Amino acid sequence: MPFTLLGPCEFREEIRKSRFITLAAPINSPADAQAFIEQHSDLDATHNCWAWKLGAQYRSNDDGEPGGTAGRPILAAIEAQDFDQVVVLVIRWYGGIQLGTGGLARAYGGGANKCLQQAERRPLINRVTRELECSFSELALVKLRVAEINGLIQAENFTSNGVELSIAIGPEQVEVLQRQLADLSRGRIILHESTAD
Known part of the structure; x- marks a missing residue:
């Protein structure tokens, strides 16, 4: 381990x-x-x-x-x-x-x-990779939610529409984070399985 x-x-x-x-x-x-x-x-x-x-x-x-x-x-x-x-x-x-x-x-x-x-x-906790997109104004809150569950920001890509993030979180935290992000964005931010997984 x-x-x-x-x-x-x-x-x-x-x-x-x-x-x-x-x-x-x-x-x-x-x-x-x-x-x-x-x-x-x-x-x-x-x-x-x-x-x-x-x-x-x-x-x-x-x-x-x-x-x-x-x-x-x-x-x-x-x-x-x-x-x-x-x-x-x-x-x-x-x-x-x-x-x-x-x-x-x-x-x-x-x-x-x-x-x-x-x-x-x-x-170290076993983590899975997930990807998401958020607006510039939501970025600080998204990062805070990820940090609260001991997650990692693996990559940040700024686009004209917002920010694409690749994160690593504990498998048991996926649903919790998904709910928090949905609440934060009125259902707009969705966690996707990483294409690299």
Whole structure:
């Protein structure tokens, strides 16, 4: 069963005079991940390497370290511990001693592993994907209803008529949300099974 984090967590260590700070947090969208990375990256640090995973979507970045020595090991640590909906940022201040590619991979992956191991986790709910269309004025309320049932907004597409949303919600929440959205829109907003399902 996959897990996500209950909240942000941090792990610090020094490896051969280089200082590493690992920060991790739960996310609900790629935009959440990017915002966390931008907000917590230290521009005075030598490297701000990161990875995130959200269902089938994932990204990683070596931020100037040799290819595959930072972002990928961080992502591997996320996957090895069965985490999902998580972003991990590892900040490094270079201490003057080269670690080599193996040493870098161990440092970045190890920091991510230790940070996630000590973090409080919660099991992820099984979710199904549904699609809907709403007007611009209804968007904030629709997002609120989805958040109230611990759902995720997977994609947002703005059209000339409104907004198309792809959401992921617990199977037992489908009817509840459908009723709420029908009430909200006088029956106009309808949940459709995802064409990708």
